[in-house]
Amino acid sequence: MDAPDRVRPALKIKPEHEKLLTVIASLPSGYRLPCWMDPDRWFATDGPSKLSATRDCSLCPVRDECLAAATAADEKWGVWGGVVFPLQGDASHCL
DSSP: OOOOSOOOOOOOOOGGGHHHHHHHHTSOTTOOOHHHHSGGGGGOSSHHHHHHHHHHHTTOTTHHHHHHHHHHTTOOSEEETTEEESOOSOOGGGO
16 A cells, blocks of 8 residues: 555644534534635645635634634644734734
8 A cells, every 4th residue: 555645643632622623513514614625725834825714714603713722722833713823923903
């Protein structure tokens, strides 16, 4: 059997993400979060991908919970709840 080109590490759930996962689980069956469909955009290094991800977050039903979880978990990078991490300066206006 051939090895895959890229193997993703196992996802380690942080305790701060438990509430977010509960809210996601309450969504209608079959609902697809954009960040789950194309997660690479939420952890991209290029500006256009980050901008695209933040735009998709603006319509997400779990946006607030996502941002709160990322802030509580002290996430170091990625797009969370429509905000690009790492946060720079005073980010209290995002919460």
